[in-house]
Amino acid sequence: MPRDPKHDILFEPIKIGPKVMKNRFYQVPHCNGFGSEKPFSQAYFRALKAEGGFAGVSTEYCSISPESDDTHRMSARIWDDGDIKNLSLMCDMLHEHDALAACELWYGGPHAPNMESRCVARGPSQIPSDFEFLTYAIEADKDDIRHLQNLYVAAAKRARTAGFDIVYVYGSHSYLPQQFLTPYYNHRTDEYGGSFENRARFWRETIEMVKEAVGDDCAICVRMSTDMFMGEAGTQLKRDCLPFVELCDDLVDVWDINLSGIAEWGEDATPSRFYPQGRALPWQAAVKAISKKPVLGVGRWTNPDLMAEAINDGKLDIIATCRPSTSDPFLPKKIDEGRLDDIRECIGCSVCISRWEIGGPPLICTQNATAGEEYRRGWHPERFTKAKNADNDVLVVGAGPAGMECAMILGKRGMRRVHLVEAEDDMGGTMRWIPQLPGLGEWARIVNYRKIQIDKLKNVEFIPNTKLSAKDVAEYGAEIVIVATGSYWSTDGLNGASHATIEGADASLAWQATPDQIMGEGKELAGDSVVVFDNDGYYTGVSMAEKLALEGKKVTLMTPLGTIAPYMHFTLEAPNQHRTLHRLGVEIVPYHLPSRVEEGVVVATHVYDEEGHEKSFAADGVVWVAQRRSNEALFRELKDSIGLDQLKAEGVDSLYRIGDCEAPRLTADAVFSGHRLAREIDSDDPAFPLPFKRERRMVDDASVAFEKAEYAALYAEASLS
Template sequence: MNKYYPNLFSPIRINGVRFKNRIIAAPTGMMDLTPDGRLTVFDVNYYELKAMGGAAAVTLGESITDTQTGESHNRQIHLDDPESMPGLTHVAMAIKRHGALANIELSHGGKYGGLNSIGGEGTADRTSYGPSEEDLPTGEHVYEMPVELIQHIVKAYGIAAKRVKDCGFDMINVHAGHGWLFNQFLSPVQNHRTDEFGGSLENRARFLMMALDECRKAVGPRFPIEVRMNGDDFMKGGMTLEDYVELAKLIEDKVDLFNISCGSHEEDGLFVRTHPHMFLKHGCNVYLAAEIKKHVNKPVAAVGAISTPELAEEIIASGQADMVEIGRELLADPYFPKKSMTGHADDITPCQRCYHCFENIVRSTSVECAVNPVIGHELDCKYYDPAPTTRKKVLIVGGGIGGMEAAITAAGRGHEVILCEKSDSLGGALKLAKYVDFKEALYELEQVFERRVRKAAVEIRYNTEVTPEYVMAEGPDVLIVAVGADPVIPHIPGVDRDNVILGVDAEAEIDKIGKKVAIIGGGLIGCETAINLGMQNRDVTIIEMRSELAPEANMFHKMAVQPMVEKYTTAMTGVAAKEFNEKGVVVKNVETGEEILVEADTIILSVGLRSRTEDVEKFEGLVDEYYPIGNCVKPGQVTGAIHDAYFVTRDL
C-alpha cells in the first residue's frame, strides 16, 4: 500500500485487465500528424512520455473511425486506413514498455465531419451529416444522416476496434460526448428524427448501442471498452444529469468503464467548461461522475481540472469515482503520478489552465505547454542531451521565473551557478499571484521553482544589484540576464496623484484600493485585475482605447475571461483616458470626441510592460556567452521566460 496516497495508487482490475493505479492519461489529440492522418515519431514520443511518468493507461485522442464522413478537422488519426497501423503499433509499444496500458479514443465528428471545427480546418467541402436536417446560423446546411450511412459507420467502429487491438492496444474508448456524433444523436436539441433513431432516449441511444455492440464483437469479451460520455450537456433543452443516469443504465452491459465529462467543444462558451478554466474550482465536474456511479455497477472515471494528488486521492477515497482521468496536468508535468507515488508531490509543476496548449495546437498544429518546455520537444529532449564538455561558471541576473529555470537547468548539467536577485526574495512578479484566488496555480508554480532552486547546487545572492563592474569582477563564462520588464506609465495629467497606482502593485496593496475603481488598460492583465477586484465586491470600470478587450489572450482563455468581465466589471472600449483628478478619470471617445467622467476612488494603470532595454544593453560584450531572456527582451507571459531559460541553459 502506498503510504502517501493509498487509494490513488491501489491497482484495479477492469474486465480482467490490471491497472497499476487509478490514473488514466486522458485523451489528447495531436495535430502534427501527417496530412493523411498517420502518427509521426514526434507523436510516439509525446504519448510515451506520459507512460514514463507513471500513468496506468495512456489514451490517444481524436482517432476517427470513418474519415470521409467523420473527420472534423484535417489533423486526426485515420483508423479506416490500414496504412495508419505502423504508427499505431509503435505508439502502443512505446506506451506499454513503461508498464502503462495503451488506450485509444474512437471518435466521429458527426455533422462536424462536413463543417470546419474549432480544432482546425479542411473538411468544409464535404457533405455534413447529422442526426437531423438543419440550417446553421453560418448558412451551412446539415443533412439528415441516412440509415444506410448509420449502418456503414457502425461497421466502421468494429473495423477500427479490431485494427487497434491488432496494433497492440489494450483497450478502447468510444467517444459519445462533447458534441460529437453520438452526443448529437442523444441530444433532443439536435435529434428530431421520427424513425428508430429518434424520439425516446432508447431510440436516440440506439446508434451508440449498435456501435458498442459492433466493437464488442470485434474485440471479444475480455477487452475493456470505455465510453466517454457527458454527465450534462449544459445546453438549454439538452441532456441533463438525470438523462445521463438513464443512459448509463441503458448501456452498462455493453461497457466496462464510464468516463464522465460534460459540455461541447463546438458550442460557444462550453469548451471552457468541458476543459475547466482557471475561474472554476478544481474538480468542478466530478459531481457528475459521482452521481452516475450511484446508479451503475461498472467502474466510473472522473475528469476535469483534477490537478493535485490530494484531490485525486479524495475522489477515489470518498467513492465519488473509481479512477481519475488527467489531461492538461500531464502536459505541465507528465511525472505527476511518479512524483505523487514517491512522496515528491511538492515538486509537481502545476497546470495553469491557461489554454496555451490548445491555442498552440490550433495556431501551429504542434502541442506546447506554457510551463513545461519539454512538451513538443520530447524527441530531441530524450535523445539530444550531450554532456557539457567543460564545467562553466554561470552568472544569472534576476530571480524571477526565467532566472530560476535557468539556474535549475544549468545546475542540473553540472555547472557552477550563481543567481543574483536585487530584492530579498525570489519569484519576481509571480509572487503577487498569492493575492489572487484564481491564480493560485501561478503562485504554486513560483513556489515549486523556488523549492527546486534551493535543492539544486545554486548559490543565491539576495539584495544584489548586478552592474557591469560586478560582472567583470566575478568573471563568469556565461552571463544570463533575466531582469524582466517595467510597467508603462502613460503621460496623462494627474498620473502622479495619490489615488493612482500601478497594476503590478494592485493585488499587494489591496487595502489601499477604494470601492470604486477605474482600470486604465483592458489587456489581459487589466481584465484579470478587474475580475479579481470585482470578485471582492468593488465597483470596477475597465477603460480601453482599443475596440477589443484582451486581444492578446488566446481564443480559449478569452472564452473564459469575457463572461467574467461581463459578470464582475463594467467595460468601456474605444475611449482614452484624458485626465486623472480627485473624482476619477476623464475619458474621451476616440471616434466622437465626447468627454465623460468615470468616477473612481482609485485609478489603476495597466497599459502594458516595457522591456528593460538599457539593462540588457549595458551587459553587451562583457562575456562571450551572453543570453538575455524573457521579458527583458520582449514582454510576454511566463511561457517565454521558462522556455527561453530552459533551451539556453540546456545547450551550455
C-alpha cells in the same frame, strides 16, 4: 522515500474488460497538436507518460473519416492503413512500458468544419454548430445512419490492428453519439428521436457493432458528458445519462465521465481560475453508484491524498488526468516513490489547450518546458546531461520565471556554480503578485516548485536583496552572464493598437497606475470610478477590472479589441470571465481607444470611426494595461556601453538574455526561454536555438517522377473545356 501507505490503493491493478491496468493512473484523451501526421512526436509525447508510471494512455480525439475533419485544429486520424502504421508506433512505445494504449474514435457531426477534406458531415438533425461558424451537417437518413455506424466499425478494426488495447465510442463534448442522445441536437421524429429509448438507440447500436468487431482484443470505453448545463435542452444526468449507463452497462468495459458540451467545454476542463480539483466528482460518483464497471474521470488531479480519497469514497475507480500529466508526466512515479515535493503541479492555466484551439503544434505548458519537445528537441523532463562547459560559473540576474527555470536547469546540468541574484527579497518576479489576482492562486506553483528544486541543488545559490549594476556584473567573476530582468507595463499608454503613447497618460501621477504599481508596489487609486484600458488581451486587464470591482469601484473596462480578453477564448476561461464581470457590474467598452486623458475623464474614439467622434468616460482613476516593455537596461549597458570585448577582459566569456528581457510573452514562453538556454548552454552559440526535428514529407527525384506520371495519366484523355 517509500510510498505513503495511504496511497497504496492508487497502485492496485484494475481489470478493464479483457485488459488489466497495472495501476489506477490513466492519461485521458487530450490533444497535443501532433495527431497521426507527426507520428514520432505523438509517440514520444505519450510514451514519456507511460515511462512516468501512467498505466493507460490515450490518443486525443481520433477522426474516423474525412467527414470528420477538424482542421484548423489538429486531431489524430485513423482513416486508412497509413494512419494504422503511424499510430502503431505510439502503441508499441506504450507497450514497452507495460501501459495500455487507448484510441478515442471521433465523429464531429455539425462540429466538424472539414476545412481540409471539404466533405460534409452527417448528424441527427440539420442544426448548425454552436461551436463553429457556418457549419452544418446533413440530416442523416437510415442509410446515413448505417454508413456512420460502419465508419465506427472500420475505425475500431484499424485501431485494433494498430495495437490499441482500449477503443472509445466517444460521444461527450456534444459529438455525434451524444448529439443523438440530446434534444438540443436531436429533433428527429423517427425511431432515433423523441423518447429516451429512441435517442439512445444510435449510440447503443454503435457500441454493439464496435464490440462485436473487436471481440476480446480490445476493451470498450464510452466517454459521456453527464450535464451540458443548458437546462432541459441539454444532456441531463438523471433524464439521459444514468438511464444510458443502465442501458449499456453490459456492453461497456469502462466509463469515462465528464461534463459540458463543446461550446463551453471549459466546464469540463475546469481552469483553476474558476474551479478546484475534483469538480466533476458528484457526477462521476452518480455513475459509479449504478454501474458495475470501472469509472474513470478527470479532476485536474495533482494531490495524491484527494486521489486516494476519491477512490476510497467509491466515487471513482481510476484517476484520469489530462493537464497534470503534461505538467508532470512522472506524477505516478513520484507518488510511488514518496517524492511529493518533486511533483511539478499543474496550475490549471489551460495554456496547453490554447495552442490546440489556435491550431498550431506543439502544445506548450507553463510548468513543463519539455512538453511537446520530447521528440523534436530530445528533451526529457527528469533527465539532464552534464554540460560540456560545466567548469564555468554562471550569474543569472533576475529570479522571475525565466531566471528560476534557467538557474534550476543549469544546476541540474552540473554547472560548477550558479548564482541566482534578485533585487527583491524573494524569487518570483511578477509571479509573486500575479497569483494574488482573483482566481489565480494556483499559479503560485510556478514559483513554489522551482524554489523547492533550487534549494535542493548544492551548486545553485539564491542571493536576494541584491541589485547589480553593469559594473557589478562585469566584475562578479562569472564566465557566463544571463540577464533575466523581465518586463514592465508601459506607463505612458504606449499600446499595440496605435503604436503610440496616449496624450495625458502618465502612471507617475497619483490617479493613474499600471498593474505593476497596484499589485507589486501597493499603489492605490482614490475615488469611486476607474477606467481600465486593456490592449493586452489576456488575463491582466480583466483581472484588474475584477479586483477593483470587488473592492467597490465602478469599473469601465475599455479595449480597442473586439472583445475583452480574447485569448481567454483559447484557454476556455472566457464564458465564466464574462459572467463574472457582468455580475460585478463592470461596463464593457470594446473597439475604443483613448485619445487623451485628463484628471476625472477619459476621452476615447471608436477604432473604426474615421471621423474621430469622441466620447467621454468619467474616471477618478485609470489603469494602463497597454503593453509591456522589456526591462533591458542592464543588458544594453553590458553589451553596448561596456561592450563584449571589455566583458571578456573582465572574465565574462558569454552574455545572454532570456524571458521577457528578450520580448514580453506568455509565462510559458518565458519559462521555455530559460529552459532552452540552459539546455543548450554548451552549444556552439547558445544565443540561437538549435534546429529541432521536423516531421515532413521529403521530395526526391523518384517521388517527383511518380507523381508527375500519375497526374499525366489521369488527364491524358481529358479534353479542355
